[in-house]
Structure formats: C-alpha cells, structure tokens
Amino acid sequence: MSTARLFFVGGLTSYRALFGFLSPAIFIPSLLVAPIFQVLLFVYIGRSAGAESDTFYLVGNAIQYAAVPCVFAMTQIVSEERYQQTLGFILVSPAPRLPLFVGRALPVVVNAFCVSAFTFVVGARILDVSFPSSSIGGIALVTLLAAFSCTGLGLFVAAIGLVVRETAVLANVVFGLLLIFTHANVPASRTPAWMDAVGAVLPFTHAIEAARLLADGASLGSVSGLAWKELGIGTVYLAAGYLGLVWLERLSRSRATLERG
Amino acid sequence: MNVVRLVWTGWLFHIKTLSLSGFFVLTAVFMPVVVATVAFYMFEAGGRPGTLFWAALGAAVYGIWSSTLFGSGGAIQWQRWQGTLEILVAAPAPFFLVVLPLTLATSTIGIYSLCATLLWGRIAFGIPFTLAHPLEFAVAVPVTILGLGLLGMVFAATFVLYRHANALSNMLEWPVLLVTGLLVPLSLLPGWVLPISWAFAPTWGMRALRDAALGGNPWPEIAITLLLGAVYVGIAAAFLRYFERAARKHATLSLT
Numbered sequence: 453m454s455t456a457r458l459f460f461v462g463g464l465t466s467y468r469a470l471f472g473f474l475s476p477a478i479f480i481p482s483l484l485v486a487p488i489f490q491v492l493l494f495v496y497i498g499r500s501a502g503a504e505s506d507t508f509y510l511v512g513n514a515i516q517y518a519a520v521p522c523v524f525a526m527t528q529i530v531s532e533e534r535y536q537q538t539l540g541f542i543l544v545s546p547a548p549r550l551p552l553f554v555g556r557a558l559p560v561v562v563n564a565f566c567v568s569a570f571t572f573v574v575g576a577r578i579l580d581v582s583f584p585s586s587s588i589g590g591i592a593l594v595t596l597l598a599a600f601s602c603t604g605l606g607l608f609v610a611a612i613g614l615v616v617r618e619t620a621v622l623a624n625v626v627f628g629l630l631l632i633f634t635h636a637n638v639p640a641s642r643t644p645a646w647m648d649a650v651g652a653v654l655p656f657t658h659a660i661e662a663a664r665l666l667a668d669g670a671s672l673g674s675v676s677g678l679a680w681k682e683l684g685i686g687t688v689y690l691a692a693g694y695l696g697l698v699w700l701e702r703l704s705r706s707r708a709t710l711e712r713g
Numbered sequence: 714m715n716v717v718r719l720v721w722t723g724w725l726f727h728i729k730t731l732s733l734s735g736f737f738v739l740t741a742v743f744m745p746v747v748v749a750t751v752a753f754y755m756f757e758a759g760g761r762p763g764t765l766f767w768a769a770l771g772a773a774v775y776g777i778w779s780s781t782l783f784g785s786g787g788a789i790q791w792q793r794w795q796g797t798l799e800i801l802v803a804a805p806a807p808f809f810l811v812v813l814p815l816t817l818a819t820s821t822i823g824i825y826s827l828c829a830t831l832l833w834g835r836i837a838f839g840i841p842f843t844l845a846h847p848l849e850f851a852v853a854v855p856v857t858i859l860g861l862g863l864l865g866m867v868f869a870a871t872f873v874l875y876r877h878a879n880a881l882s883n884m885l886e887w888p889v890l891l892v893t894g895l896l897v898p899l900s901l902l903p904g905w906v907l908p909i910s911w912a913f914a915p916t917w918g919m920r921a922l923r924d925a926a927l928g929g930n931p932w933p934e935i936a937i938t939l940l941l942g943a944v945y946v947g948i949a950a951a952f953l954r955y956f957e958r959a960a961r962k963h964a965t966l967s968l969t
Contacts (some may be wrong), residue, residue, distance in 0.1 A: 477877040481884030489887035496897040497752055543848030618735040625739065628747035638754040 455551050462547075463555030463584045470532040471525045471560075474653050486569040488578070488627035493577060494637050496689065504639065506579045511591075511663045512636035514571040515598045516656055518564040519630045522599060523558045523623045528605025530697070543701055553697050554690065564599035580587045583667050590672040591663050594679055600658035601686025602630075607693030614700050629654070636660055658682040667671075719806055723814025724753045724821070731784070731822050740783050741825040745776030749830045752896055753838050768840065769834040770926055774919050776826020777861050778895070779886060784819020785865035786882030788812055791870050798966055807865075808957055809950050816865035820858045827854065830835035850925035852936055857918030860938040863945040864914045870952035895919055 470513040473479050491513045495506050530553075542552070569592065576582065583591065609626055613619040631637070633647055634656040640648050651657040662678035672679075718935030731737045754763050789812075792798035800810050812922035834840035844850045868885075872878035892898060892906050893915040899907060910916045960966040 473880075475877065481880045482878075485884045486887060489884075489891065493891045493896070494751075494755075494885045496891060496901055497755055498759075500897050500901055501752075501756045501761055501764075503755050503759035513718040621735045621739050625743060628744055629745055631752055635749050638758055642754055678771035678855075 455548060458547055459551035459555035460558070462552065463558050466529055466556045467525070467559035470529045470536075472528055472532075472539070473521070473524065473621075475544060480498045483567050486520075486572060486634055487514065487567060488574055490517055491571060491575040492578070495515070499638070507581050507583075507667055508639075508664065510575045510579060510581055511667055512570070512634075512660050514568050514575055515595055515660050515663060516630055516634055516636035516695065517571055518568045518599050519627045520601055521564040521567050522560055522602035523606040523609055523626050524558065524620075525608045525624050526693075527613045529556045530607075531612035531619045534614065543705075544602065546613065549701075550694065550699055551640065553694055555609055560603045560606065561596070561599045564603065565596050566601065568595045580622070584669055587666040587669065590666040590675070592647045593672070593684065594659045594662045594666065594675070597679055597686065598656050601655035601682050602690065604689030604691075604693060608689045608696060609693075611693050611696030611700060614697070614704070630656060633657070634660060634699060652670040655682070655685055658685070716810060717936065719810050720814050720817075724818050726865045727818030728821060731818055737783070737819075738825065739745075739777050739779045741822045742829040744779060745772050745826045745830050746833045748772050748775055748896070749833060750837070750865055753834065758854050760949050765834065765838060767927065768896060769840055770922055771919065773827040773830040773859065774823075774915055774922065775895050776798060776830060777820055777823025777858060778889060778893075778915050780826065781816065781820040781861045782867040782882045782886055782889070783879075784821040784822075784871060786878040787818050787870035788815050788819075790878050792813065796967070802957060802961070802966060805929055809953050812869050812953065813866055815857070815863035818945075820865060821864035823858060824854075825862070826872040844926050845928040846925045846931065849931045849935075850922065853918070853921040853925045853931050856913070856934060856935050856938050857922060860914030860918050860942045860945075864951070866949035867945050867952065870949040870956060884900045889913060890949075892916075893919060898933065912941075914945070915939050917941065948969065 455524055468474065491510055494509045494513055498504050498506070498509050533542055558623060572591070572595070601637055605626070609622060613622060631655055633651040635643070636656065639653070640661075643651075658678040658681040662675040662682070665675050666672065666676075749769060752768045752772060756768055789798065792801060794926055802808055804811065831840075832843055835842055868882075872881070892899075892902065892910045893912060893913045894902075895915060898918075899910055902910075917934045917938040920933040921938060923929070924931035924934060957966075
C-alpha cells in the first residue's frame with residue numbers, strides 16, 4: 453500500500469513541485485502554442501518542397517513534440533532535487549527506489565499524451581486534415597505509447613543529468629536528435645540507412661510510422677508490431693534510466709558528489 | 714564617446730561570456746544545423762535540391778534569430794537571478810545602454826550559426842557556397858545582425874515586467890521563423906501574414922542576404938533593415954523607460 457502511495461502520490465507531488473512548466477504562463481506558450489507552430493512550420497516547408505502531405509507532417513510533429521514535456525519534465529523532476537538541496541533527503545530515506553523514481557514518470561506520460569492530443573486536434577482543425585473515425589482510437593493508443601517510450605528516454609537523460617551540469621542543453625540536444633532521426637518530417641526512404649538504424653532504437657520512430665499507417669486506414673492489428681516495438685524501446689530506456697539512477701546514487705555516496713552542481 | 718565605450722565594452726564582455734555558455738553555443742550552432750538538416754532532406758525529398766543553398770541561408774539566419782530571441786528573453790531574467798538588476802537600473806548610465814550591448818552580443822553570436830550551417834551544408838550535403846555579390850553579402854551580414862539585435866532590444870524591453878520571458882521566447886521561435894520567410898517563401902503563406910512579416914527585421918535581412926548570395930539588388934533591403942532598426946531603438950527606449958518605471962513603482966524589479 454505504501455509502495456502504491458509512493459508511486460502515485462509521491463510521483464504526482466514531485467511532478468507538481470518540480471516541473472517548472474506547470475504555471476499557465478509557461479505551460480500555454482511552451483506546450484500548447486509552440487507545438488502548433490512547429491506543425492505549421494514543417495507543413496509549409498513541406499508544401500514549399502513539394503514533398504509529403506499535410507497529414508504526414510501533422511502526425512510526425514504532433515507526436516515528436518511530446519519530447520518537450522517528456523524529456524524536460526523528467527530531467528527537471530530529478531535534477532531539481534539536487535539544486536533545491538533535497539536530493540540527499542530523498543536518497544537517505546528508506547523508500548524503495550523503483551516506485552520513487554518510476555512514479556514520477558506517470559504524470560509526465562499523461563501530460564505528454566495530452567500535449568500531443570491537443571496538437572493533433574488543433575492542428576487538424578487549422579489544416580483541415582481529417583482522420584478516419586475508426587483510426588482515432590488506434591492513433592490515441594500509439595500516441596500514448598510514444599509518450600511512454602519518450603518518458604523512458606527522459607528518465608535515462610535525467611540519470612545522465614545528475615553527472616552533467618547543463619541539463620537544459622542536454623534536453624535540447626535530445627529534442628533536436630529526435631527531430632532528425634525519428635522520421636517526423638522526412639520519410640525513411642529518403643534518409644541514409646545509418647540514420648534509419650539510429651531512428652529504430654529511438655522513441656517515436658515506430659509510433660509515428662504506426663500513426664501514419666492508421667491515418668491511411670490501416671487496422672490496429674496490422675500495426676501491432678510497431679506498437680510493441682515502441683513499448684519495448686520505452687521499457688528498455690525506462691529500465692536503463694532507473695538502473696542509471698541507482699548506480700549514480702551509489703557512486704555519489706562513495707565519492708561524496710551528491711550535491712555537486 | 715562614453716556611450717560608444719559603454720556599448721563597445723558591454724558588447725565585448727557579453728560576447729566573451731556568451732561564448733562560454735554551452736546553452737548559447739548550442740542555440741547558435743546545434744539547433745540551426747538540426748533545422749537545416751531536416752529542411753535539406755525535405756527539399757531533396759520533394760525533388761528540389763536546387764533550393765538547398767536558399768534553405769541553408771534561411772537556417773543560418775534562423776540561428777541568429779534563435780540566439781537573439783533567447784538572449785533577449787534572458788537579458789532581464791539573468792540579471793534578476795544574479796541579483797544585479799537593481800544595481801544596473803540604479804547605475805548612472807541609461808538602462809537602455811546597459812541592455813543594448815547584451816542583445817547585440819546575442820545576435821552577434823549568430824555568426825557561429827551562419828558559419829556552422831553553411832559549413833554543414835557544404836560538408837554533409839555538398840551545397841556550393843558561391844556568392845553572386847560578395848561585397849554586398851559582407852555588408853548584409855552585419856546589418857542583419859544589427860537589425861536582429863535591435864529587435865531583441867524591443868523584446869528585452871517588454872520582458873521587464875514579464876516573469877516568464879523564457880516561455881515567451883520558446884513560443885516565438887517557430888512563428889517568427891515561419892512568418893519571416895526564412896525557410897518558406899512568403900507567397901505560400903496567407904495574405905494577412907505579409908504585413909506582419911514586414912515589421913520584422915529578419916524578413917528584410919534574409920532578403921538582403923539572399924539577393925547578395927543568389928543574385929539581385931540587396932541595397933533596398935539593407936536600407937529597410939537599418940530603418941527598422943532605428944524604429945526598434947525608439948520603441949525599445951520608450952518601452953524600457955515606461956516598464957522600468959512601472960517595475961520600480963510596483964516593486965517588481967527583482968521578482969523572479
């Protein structure tokens with residue numbers, strides 16, 4: 453029971469306390485307005501280039517923008533503990549580490565899903581893009597999986613954030629890499645094989661591909677392989693992030709570097 | 714003479730400081746290269762590789778815009794965090810002349826972006842770097858930087874009262890990139906966007922750079938960029954005077 457409370461209540465409390473984007477003055481411009489303009493920017497570049505359809509860019513960018521709430525939130529939720537001098541108190545507590553760290557990911561997944569869903573709905577209205585009604589549930593599911601897998605990556609980045617100083621730089625680099633390698637704006641057939649290989653082990657790539665197929669009328673069953681891959685990638689990153697945090701905790705105790713900024 | 718020395722010394726100081734900031738170097742180099750890479754692939758995918766140099770120039774100016782925007786957003790906030798805002802406001806030098814070198818420095822850092830993006834286009838995509846009018850290009854670059862830096866001054870001035878200026882910077886990055894025609898021809902955008910684009914120095918600076926690089930007469934655009942810069946100075950000075958007074962009156966100067 454206390455483990456469940458730590459997971460849900462502790463996770464939500466940490467999220468509310470440490471994710472700096474939650475104020476409406478930050479949330480609205482950064483997580484509601486900016487993704488719409490990212491979609492519009494790439495739609496217009498796409499039109500100028502004569503490349504893909506508006507739907508292609510809407511799907512790609514609506515899902516890819518979840519990187520901002522996922523990666524920035526996870527790095528903030530972990531690294532802010534250090535800056536606020538509370539990391540030591542957390543780590544000396546007897547609380548089990550799995551619900552302690554992974555519980556913080558749940559609100560991030562929900563928020564990232566909401567940001568992507570909002571971008572889908574508003575972007576579709578602005579661009580007059582429509583999806584088959586039968587595909588909406590499937591697209592919502594793969595969007596949720598994308599939010600989960602990127603949150604896993606976010607936890608992994610958060611672990612790295614405990615040993616590097618510039619976490620904002622790190623999060624921006626991850627955002628940029630995801631923009632290039634996940635085929636959010638360029639079809640896989642147009643990029644070199646090595647880029648496809650990198651994209652295959654990153655969050656979003658399979659979810660974006662699945663969402664595009666669903667938007668074209670494919671059934672959920674036909675994209676289940678992609679959905680499972682996305683889930684698997686997210687789980688691997690989440691596990692790596694958790695193990696990284698546990699390892700760094702031990703390292704910081706033995707070297708007395710816990711509060712080093 | 715004191716004014717020139719203040720602006721010069723401040724500009725040099727901020728250039729050195731910002732060059733040591735990982736965040737700024739990233740903003741100036743990494744993200745423009747990312748956007749350029751995606752744009753290059755998109756233009757290639759659309760079978761229009763001839764537009765790659767055009768896109769490279771756009772991505773380079775985006776880098777200048779990006780560093781200016783984040784610099785302007787942070788100009789006041791950084792002083793707040795460091796506890797130096799009150800000291801700067803209380804100093805005998807006009808606050809305008811204290812902030813101006815910072816916003817000019819942030820846009821000057823965009824030189825990194827210009828070089829990095831064009832170099833990346835040359836190395837990774839084989840985009841030839843051939844200038845139709847090298848002299849005009851050499852003039853257009855600093856004029857564009859000056860225009861953007863002065864536009865940054867307007868943003869910095871309006872951000873004095875706004876506690877979450879960084880969020881506003883995040884929001885403005887893509888829209889201005891879109892409406893100033895850096896990567897998308899303005900003719901593709903709805904008609905009502907055009908008058909908005911005319912008010913932004915990046916629109917004219919971009920046109921000047923493209924005319925100088927690809928062929929055309931960049932001098933009218935250079936003149937408009939300078940004219941807009943002068944307008945920005947007037948707006949920023951008035952805003953800064955008003956907002957600074959309001960912040961002192963309401964005791965919100967140091968609120969973080």
